[in-house]
Amino acid sequence: MRRDIFQAIADPTRRAIITLIALQAMTPNALAENFNTTRQSVSKHLRILTECRLVKPEQQGREIYYSLDFEKMKEIDIWLEQLRQIWETRFNQLDSVLANLKKQTK
Amino acid sequence: MRRDIFQAIADPTRRAIITLIALQAMTPNALAENFNTTRQSVSKHLRILTECRLVKPEQQGREIYYSLDFEKMKEIDIWLEQLRQIWETRFNQLDSVLANLKKQTK
DNA sequence: TTTTTATGAAACCATTCGGTTGCAAATATA
DNA sequence: TATATTTGCAACCGAATGGTTTCATAAAAA
Incomplete structure (x- = not known):
């Protein structure tokens, strides 16, 4: 359940x-x-x-x-905020992913 | 569905x-x-x-x-924000509810 | 005390959900 | 062209979900 x-x-x-x-x-x-x-x-x-x-x-x-218990509702906020951060920094993270790929294929 | x-x-x-x-x-x-x-x-x-x-x-x-489509995720934000406003002003709203009750029972 | 009211819990039912299997279509590769 | 790969879709299955009905319990009211 x-x-x-x-x-x-x-x-x-x-x-x-x-x-x-x-x-x-x-x-x-x-x-x-x-x-x-x-x-x-x-x-x-x-x-x-x-x-x-x-x-x-x-x-x-x-x-x-x-x-x-409104405090509990904030757990949704936390998930959204976490996602927002991933979304906003995704280009930087993609850069580091591509950098790693380049290194590996050398 | x-x-x-x-x-x-x-x-x-x-x-x-x-x-x-x-x-x-x-x-x-x-x-x-x-x-x-x-x-x-x-x-x-x-x-x-x-x-x-x-x-x-x-x-x-x-x-x-x-x-x-991160924009769509904001619909959750909207619901949470709406709820937050109800939560934060609930005492005022309760006051007005009680005031109305008083008027009606006069 | 007897009756009414407020509630939770259990049993049951139809529908939905998440997953798997099998198949068909479209694109890429040999 | 023949084969392999990527994908969506339909059919099926067991489990979960939301709702109703019925019953038991506890508190308030008559």
Whole structure:
């Protein structure tokens, strides 16, 4: 069972859940009212989001409020930034690759 | 067939392909040599990446070089930025929500 | 106490996904 | 021309995914 942040945000309903609870913590029932799906379906999405630590449950009586852990979202930023650096320095790196090839074929 | 950028980057092999061709355009065969999978499997991943415009094929003789369209990656940035703004202003927005509730219950 | 409400979990189902195998088309090479 | 190479595509398969239905548990309300 792969359970990483990239797989978590692949589903449009889960992205919508993330957007909603970014504004304020919400219960599964309250969330479900915003989508054309059942509470159980939302509950399953919340489980996936919780398992990869994007979301944090907090029990209050018989209700459970789910809130976003925005720090976790930064893992996506990190991957993008890493890629951006490769992209921006690719000509230099290509130069060194070509230089190595030249040396080897001598 | 959902084919958006979020679904595209959900698969770890596709993320690795993106990282490799960020450095330089590559053929399916050359890419496949870097993974423990077949050329056909890489080919299917490339098709998915091409369909959501993350990757651009360029025919050269009988070879096809795939390159990254980094501009497309910025769609992820846009979503993250939008979310960041919601996150950072959530207390203000919560205030206005609560103000509205107060007005309605008067 | 009895009933209602909020929730998670398990079982099931149709669809999608990632991978492999086999084949056909197009280009390069002998 | 005959052969080898590079590639995409279709068919198939097992596993994962998203959704629904049903049930059990715990807390609040009547």
